[in-house]
Amino acid sequence: MPDxxxxxxxxxxDPDLMGALPDVSVMGTSVEDWQAVFDLVRxxxxxxxxxxxxxxxxxxxxxxxxTRPADAETVDLRVWPAPGVLAIxxxxxxxxxxxxxxxxxxxxxxxxxxxxxxxAVVGRRLGKPVVMTPEGDYGNPVLGFDPTVDRVVLxxxxxxxxxx
Numbered sequence: 001m002p003d004x005x006x007x008x009x010x011x012x013x014d015p016d017l018m019g020a021l022p023d024v025s026v027m028g029t030s031v032e033d034w035q036a037v038f039d040l041v042r043x044x045x046x047x048x049x050x051x052x053x054x055x056x057x058x059x060x061x062x063x064x065x066x067t068r069p070a071d072a073e074t075v076d077l078r079v080w081p082a083p084g085v086l087a088i089x090x091x092x093x094x095x096x097x098x099x100x101x102x103x104x105x106x107x108x109x110x111x112x113x114x115x116x117x118x119x120a121v122v123g124r125r126l127g128k129p130v131v132m133t134p135e136g137d138y139g140n141p142v143l144g145f146d147p148t149v150d151r152v153v154l155x156x157x158x159x160x161x162x163x164x
Contacts, residue, residue: 019135
């Protein structure tokens with residue numbers, strides 16, 4: 001049985017209501033947590049690409065990446081957990097793992113299932129909640145992986161998003 005049903009959460013997957021690139025984050029993380037994500041990406045079988053200043057290269061260790069000078073080139077880690085579905089990680093600080101997903105790639109029940117599986121895999125690896133908020137609205141999570149129940153759950157009524 002799916003964690004969430006499309007008919008129940010379609011508002012949370014509406015780019016006009018949520019922004020096309022909602023924010024997904026794991027708070028209270030460390031360099032070790034980032035390394036666990038890097039190891040997961042390398043071992044998962046997912047397609048991925050690491051770029052620094054727009055140039056593709058090998059994925060460094062989390063310690064190397066997170067101790068770079070403040071004026072270093074911008075980096076991102078692009079991960080495709082399913083064909084046609086992109087998550088973009090932006091490793092900038094150890095204390096938060098954040099990434100964007102594109103809601104246009106996550107439509108229908110299949111999109112909901114792909115996102116739920118991805119959030120659960122990351123959350124299980126870290127043993128921490130992974131939450132999604134509307135684009136630019138970090139204070140109002142709408143759904144996320146809850147490690148205490150080992151599944152993705154609603155954190156807000158999907159009808160409320162229309163009012164925000």
